[in-house]
Amino acid sequence: MHPRPSPQGKPVSLFVTCIVDMIYPQTGMSVVKILEHLGVEVDFPLGQTCCGQPAFNSGYQDEARVVARQFLRAFKDAQVIVTPSGSCCAMVRHEYPRLFADDPVLHAEAERIASLTWEFTEYLVDGLGITDLGLRLPQPQTVAFHDACHGLRLLKLGAASRALMQHTENATVVDLPNCDVCCGFGGLFAVKMAEVSSAMLEQKCSDIDACAADTIITGDASCLTQMNGGLSRRGSSKRVRHVADVLADALPEVSHAE
Amino acid sequence: MQNNANSFVALADIGIHDPDQRQAVAVGTIRAYDKRRAAMFADGHEHGEALRQQAAEAKRRALRCLPELLEQAEANMIANGFTVLWARDADEANRHVVEIAQRHGVKTVAKGKSMATEEIALNHALEAVGLHITETDLGEFIIQLNHEPPSHIVAPVIHKTKPQIRDIFVRELGMPPTDDAGEMVAFARRVLREKFLNADLGVTGGNFIIAETGSLCLVTNEGNGRLCSTMPDVHVAVVGIEKIVETVEDYATLTQVLSRSGTGQNLTVYTNILNGPRRADEADGPSHVYVILLDNGRSDIYATDYAEVLACVRCGACQNACPVYRSTGGHAYGWVYGGPIGAVLTPLLVGLENASPLPHASSLCGACKEVCPVDIDLPRMLIDLRRDLVRQGHAPRAWKLGMKAWAVGMRSPRFYRWGGLAARLGRNKIARGNQLPGLLGNWTRHRDFPPFAEKPFRQLWAERQKAQSS
Numbered sequence: 162m163h164p165r166p167s168p169q170g171k172p173v174s175l176f177v178t179c180i181v182d183m184i185y186p187q188t189g190m191s192v193v194k195i196l197e198h199l200g201v202e203v204d205f206p207l208g209q210t211c212c213g214q215p216a217f218n219s220g221y222q223d224e225a226r227v228v229a230r231q232f233l234r235a236f237k238d239a240q241v242i243v244t245p246s247g248s249c250c251a252m253v254r255h256e257y258p259r260l261f262a263d264d265p266v267l268h269a270e271a272e273r274i275a276s277l278t279w280e281f282t283e284y285l286v287d288g289l290g291i292t293d294l295g296l297r298l299p300q301p302q303t304v305a306f307h308d309a310c311h312g313l314r315l316l317k318l319g320a321a322s323r324a325l326m327q328h329t330e331n332a333t334v335v336d337l338p339n340c341d342v343c344c345g346f347g348g349l350f351a352v353k354m355a356e357v358s359s360a361m362l363e364q365k366c367s368d369i370d371a372c373a374a375d376t377i378i379t380g381d382a383s384c385l386t387q388m389n390g391g392l393s394r395r396g397s398s399k400r401v402r403h404v405a406d407v408l409a410d411a412l413p414e415v416s417h418a419e
Numbered sequence: 420m421q422n423n424a425n426s427f428v429a430l431a432d433i434g435i436h437d438p439d440q441r442q443a444v445a446v447g448t449i450r451a452y453d454k455r456r457a458a459m460f461a462d463g464h465e466h467g468e469a470l471r472q473q474a475a476e477a478k479r480r481a482l483r484c485l486p487e488l489l490e491q492a493e494a495n496m497i498a499n500g501f502t503v504l505w506a507r508d509a510d511e512a513n514r515h516v517v518e519i520a521q522r523h524g525v526k527t528v529a530k531g532k533s534m535a536t537e538e539i540a541l542n543h544a545l546e547a548v549g550l551h552i553t554e555t556d557l558g559e560f561i562i563q564l565n566h567e568p569p570s571h572i573v574a575p576v577i578h579k580t581k582p583q584i585r586d587i588f589v590r591e592l593g594m595p596p597t598d599d600a601g602e603m604v605a606f607a608r609r610v611l612r613e614k615f616l617n618a619d620l621g622v623t624g625g626n627f628i629i630a631e632t633g634s635l636c637l638v639t640n641e642g643n644g645r646l647c648s649t650m651p652d653v654h655v656a657v658v659g660i661e662k663i664v665e666t667v668e669d670y671a672t673l674t675q676v677l678s679r680s681g682t683g684q685n686l687t688v689y690t691n692i693l694n695g696p697r698r699a700d701e702a703d704g705p706s707h708v709y710v711i712l713l714d715n716g717r718s719d720i721y722a723t724d725y726a727e728v729l730a731c732v733r734c735g736a737c738q739n740a741c742p743v744y745r746s747t748g749g750h751a752y753g754w755v756y757g758g759p760i761g762a763v764l765t766p767l768l769v770g771l772e773n774a775s776p777l778p779h780a781s782s783l784c785g786a787c788k789e790v791c792p793v794d795i796d797l798p799r800m801l802i803d804l805r806r807d808l809v810r811q812g813h814a815p816r817a818w819k820l821g822m823k824a825w826a827v828g829m830r831s832p833r834f835y836r837w838g839g840l841a842a843r844l845g846r847n848k849i850a851r852g853n854q855l856p857g858l859l860g861n862w863t864r865h866r867d868f869p870p871f872a873e874k875p876f877r878q879l880w881a882e883r884q885k886a887q888s889s
């Protein structure tokens with residue numbers, strides 16, 4: 162493993178992920194706004210596509226390698242890579258080096274890129290050392306967290322987003338029961354094993370409905386899609402939101418105005 | 420045991436739509452999960468993690484020198500008076516037991532809880548030669564009465580509710596109807612006590628074999644292991660070759676994490692360390708003890724990158740933690756081992772092509788690895804098994820094509836943009852509403868799918884850059 166260089170004072174290359182790019186672009190914008198609010202210079206390398214996880218997790222490692230190489234090319238000049246997804250971040254950090262284990266050059270490059278890559282909340286809290294962004298939600302809100310699996314177990318995330326919200330005015334943080342249990346998304350698992358996936362989702366939605374918070378916060382757009390798909394299908398009024406979007410709501414008006 | 424692992428999806432559906440089973444499995448697994456956490460970390464998180472790493476290391480060390488340790492264990496067991504037999508596969512193991520039974524004129528067999536004997540379907544083999552076998556672990560006894568296999572490594576009857584168990588006792592044994600669990604247990608105890616007293620042969624598995632002392636170790640909570648290994652005149656233990664540990668100290672570490680992880684106890688109620696048959700100056704115990712060291716595919720696994728799975732101590736913690744297992748129950752996995760350990764072990768033992776859905780029976784959430792007392796990287800192995808499925812041509816053609824096309828789309832930003840546009844048009848303009856076509860229909864059968872954004876992020880970004888520079 163490369164030592165992880167400090168990201169302080171360096172410009173950020175944003176990896177929005179394919180799902181945020183195509184379905185939730187406002188989440189990408191939320192990240193940009195927060196970073197710029199902190200005075201961080203943000204760049205969006207246009208060569209980026211996907212991290213390759215859908216293929217990798219389904220056993221298509223050759224295809225995953227092709228896509229991962231594109232990622233390495235797209236971010237080769239980056240000093241710091243920030244992404245609003247624990248899962249894609251874990252892919253880059255944990256799997257890329259393994260994926261290129263038999264190619265010394267690419268392996269070294271994968272290790273280097275992995276050491277530069279941060280999940281969004283991790284970057285703020287562990288990378289920059291900031292937990293208080295000076296934010297204030299426009300209305301009082303009760304929120305709870307769902308810990309998306311890869312971020313939780315591969316990157317040990319969870320504390321960072323909670324700390325950020327706890328330092329946000331007007332936010333009351335409560336517990337979501339079984340917040341560390343999988344929502345059943347699992348990538349292609351959701352369509353391959355649809356009944357199992359939806360049984361898991363049903364359990365998650367029941368926990369969300371029973372929870373005191375109206376808004377559930379998570380760090381992965383994919384799990385959010387699964388959970389909101391289930392909540393809206395069952396007619397629940399609750400929704401899951403990306404942590405970057407909730408934080409962006411709490412930015413001072415000036416940055417909102419643009 | 421008959422293998423139905425290729426029917427995982429259909430079997431999972433049955434489990435998911437059985438409300439009694441769902442409830443029973445959910446309650447049982449969550450209780451065990453909570454108890455594990457309390458026991459594992461009773462002396463603080465750091466202590467629990469250290470214990471876990473120590474256990475993982477002890478098992479890894481034993482695996483690294485498994486061939487030597489097996490020889491050492493055999494020599495020391497023989498010196499202790501055990502008869503040691505080797506079995507390459509299920510048939511050979513079963514033949515050994517049948518021969519032993521015939522040599523000693525056995526008619527009735529009392530069996531303690533053992534997964535290895537499930538694996539080789541020993542009961543069938545013994546029944547086929549006219550022997551009468553009783554499972555003496557309460558859970559195993561219940562499912563034997565109900566003619567079904569265990570659904571959990573540690574709690575074989577976890578999938579049944581109390582009323583269902585009552586009905587089985589009433590139907591099969593004429594128990595006077597009662598809803599009192601204590602009365603049911605007392606009733607079963609009376610039945611089982613008779614069986615123990617009359618058995619000519621006791622059969623058990625083995626949780627550990629200590630190489631340096633030649634000892635066979637058993638843990639149970641009801642004492643069935645102790646009774647089966649001490650009351651009948653002959654005792655046979657069927658033990659997987661991966662159960663060898665090097666030292667007594669390693670055993671002490673491992674038996675602790677096994678109990679803490681499996682049942683949330685610091686130690687199980689009965690901890691047996693057996694050092695051979697009755698000695699000349701002893702009054703009790705069997706006159707003969709046979710240990711059958713079972714390979715049954717294990718040495719093949721040992722030669723692969725999956726060797727680490729042989730560290731498994733069969734605690735069942737990964738089953739309790741797994742949200743898939745909690746939803747489907749153990750029978751869905753179609754063979755002896757359910758849950759994450761089954762999803763990895765079954766394909767390795769019966770062949771990938773005979774268990775091809777199992778590596779996919781996971782959302783890769785990682786809860787299994789988190790709780791595993793010997794830190795087996797089950798999610799990583801599931802991903803590797805999926806890779807093997809693709810490489811060995813067991814993946815559906817449609818998926819293969821889809822993945823190829825997808826990789827083409829993702830390898831260049833231009834193709835990616837076109838692909839994104841096509842997806843957006845397809846989703847927003849053609850498949851309006853709540854029903855997506857093809858495989859994606861599996862998604863919308865249970866949940867809604869959001870529309871694609873009219874402008875992807877990269878377009879918003881470009882517009883923003885333009886506005887800022889002008």
Ligand code: SF4
Nearest residue numbers: 731732734735737791
């Ligand atoms: S894989 Fe680990 S958690 Fe699962 S049964 Fe084996 S030892 Fe226990």
